Amino acid sequence: AQSVTQLGSHVSVSEGALVLLRCNYSSSVPPYLFWYVQYPNQGLQLLLKYTSAATLVKGINGFEAEFKKSETSFHLTKPSAHMSDAAEYFCAVVNNNDMRFGAGTRLTVKP
Amino acid sequence: KAGVTQTPRYLIKTRGQQVTLSCSPISGHRSVSWYQQTPGQGLQFLFEYFSETQRNKGNFPGRFSGRQFSNSRSEMNVSTLELGDSALYLCASSTGQGANYGYTFGSGTRLTVV
Numbered sequence: 001a002q003s004v005t006q007l008g009s010h011v012s013v014s015e016g017a018l019v020l021l022r023c024n025y026s027s028s029v030p031p032y033l034f035w036y037v038q039y040p041n042q043g044l045q046l047l048l049k050y051t052s053a054a055t056l057v058k059g060i061n062g063f064e065a066e067f068k069k070s071e072t073s074f075h076l077t078k079p080s081a082h083m084s085d086a087a088e089y090f091c092a093v094v095n096n097n098d099m100r101f102g103a104g105t106r107l108t109v110k111p
Numbered sequence: 112k113a114g115v116t117q118t119p120r121y122l123i124k125t126r127g128q129q130v131t132l133s134c135s136p137i138s139g140h141r142s143v144s145w146y147q148q149t150p151g152q153g154l155q156f157l158f159e160y161f162s163e164t165q166r167n168k169g170n171f172p173g174r175f176s177g178r179q180f181s182n183s184r185s186e187m188n189v190s191t192l193e194l195g196d197s198a199l200y201l202c203a204s205s206t207g208q209g210a211n212y213g214y215t216f217g218s219g220t221r222l223t224v225v
Contacts, residue, residue, distance in 0.1 A: 032211050043115070043201055043216035051212070090154065097209035098167060099144070101154040 002027040002095045006102035014110045019063075019078040021105045023091030026072060032094040033074045035065055038104075039087045047089075050074060061085070081109045113138065115217035117202050123223045129190040132220045136183050136204030142166075143185040144214060145177060148199040157200075160185055161209065189222075197224045 007022040025031055032051050036044040048059025055067045065076045074091060086109045091102040116135040124130050136143050144167075145157040156169035160179035177187040183204075189196055199221050203214035 032213075034213055036216075041218075041221075043117075043218045044203075044214075046213050046215070049213050094210045097159065097211060099156065099210040099214065101146075103153045 002031060002093045002100055004091050004093045004100055004102035006091050006105050008105055009103065010106045010108065012108040012110060013081045015083055016080050019081045019085065019107065021076040021089050021107065023074045023076065023102060024072050025074060025093045027093055027095055029095055033067060034092040035059065035063070035076050036090045036092060037087045038090065044090060083109050083111065085109055115202055115204050115215050117217035117220050119220060120218065121221050123225060124192050126192055126194060126224055128192050129188060130192060130222060131186055131188045132200055134185045134202030134217060137215055140204035140206055141183050142205045142209045143179055143183065144203045145187050146201045146203065148201055157187065159209065192224045194224050197222060
């Protein structure tokens with residue numbers, strides 16, 4: 001069965017600094033991978049998805065992620081953090097229509 | 112295009128009662144999935160419906176059930192509520208391809224069991 005591990009339950013960066021949120025997956029078949037963001041008292045919003053078309057995936061709000069099969073990773077990055085990026089981020093893996101989420105990483109952005 | 116609509120947004124119930132939550136998917140989406148989100152367990156998959164049939168089921172007790180109507184709207188029901196059922200319940204919809212192409216989530220129903 002597939003699973004996702006997000007390294008670091010909390011990440012804090014300064015405004016303007018690089019954002020790096022880590023995600024490693026395990027899957028017996030080529031996976032579909034996703035990053036979602038959740039703001040307080042809201043549902044999950046899709047940031048980006050990997051569906052095998054390209055290893056570097058660009059999403060909304062300036063985020064991107066790179067699929068690295070050799071490292072079984074799908075880390076999320078943004079060159080310059082903004083205060084509005086403060087939220088919880090979830091990595092998810094899908095096999096055969098079964099979507100499993102990581103535990104989430106709470107991103108704090110300091111002024 | 113309207114998003115995924117969940118009602119009610121907030122709910123307070125007493126232990127032992129039952130509750131029904133509703134989800135209206137995006138127009139044209141035929142797959143509806145439900146997730147439970149708690150601080151301790153994170154996001155856990157409950158079940159998925161497609162064309163009124165349960166296609167996938169998570170590891171939850173039989174007190175948790177759901178159904179989907181011909182217009183793709185879905186309901187989930189929890190009977191004999193326990194304190195541990197307090198959670199944010201999220202509904203998500205997708206096209207017929209299901210989770211492979213990603214879900215659109217609703218804002219959730221926050222259930223508090225007292």
